[in-house]
Amino acid sequence: MSHDEHQTHHVNYLAVFFVLCGCTGLSVLFDVLSMPKGVTMVLVLAVACAKAMSVMMYFMHLKFEGNWKYVLLAPTTILAIGLPIALFPDIGRSYYINAAPQVTSWADEVAEYEREHAAAAEGEGEGEAH
Numbered sequence: 040m041s042h043d044e045h046q047t048h049h050v051n052y053l054a055v056f057f058v059l060c061g062c063t064g065l066s067v068l069f070d071v072l073s074m075p076k077g078v079t080m081v082l083v084l085a086v087a088c089a090k091a092m093s094v095m096m097y098f099m100h101l102k103f104e105g106n107w108k109y110v111l112l113a114p115t116t117i118l119a120i121g122l123p124i125a126l127f128p129d130i131g132r133s134y135y136i137n138a139a140p141q142v143t144s145w146a147d148e149v150a151e152y153e154r155e156h157a158a159a160a161e162g163e164g165e166g167e168a169h
Contacts, residue, residue, distance in 0.1 A: 055097045062090045 069082045096102040 050097050052097070055093060059090055059093060062086050062093075 066083050066086045069079055069086070072079075074082075101108055
């Protein structure tokens with residue numbers, strides 16, 4: 040009887056852990072440094088993608104799988120891209136009339152209250168000065 044030889048894959052999980060810790064430190068560093076907000080967001084997102092890729096490749100063992108994983112990911116990717124595109128006309132471009140009371144009538148009432156409150160505060164300030 041002959042046994043099939045199986046390839047064993049040894050991963051240094053401790054090294055992956057330290058890489059993930061380093062990436063987390065980079066994210067914090069990028070957030071603390073005073074850079075433009077757009078640059079900070081892109082850098083932190085890139086580090087987050089690298090961390091997610093490391094977790095998927097080593098802890099989920101996708102690095103050692105065959106090419107069949109791409110066949111499974113193709114429909115998921117198509118749906119993930121297609122769903123927002125399909126919903127954009129209804130949700131993304133809000134063509135509905137905004138009739139919320141917070142926007143229509145309450146805003147006028149709040150502005151009127153603030154004007155009255157400011158006028159009353161000025162009147163009290165003048166009375167104390169005399």
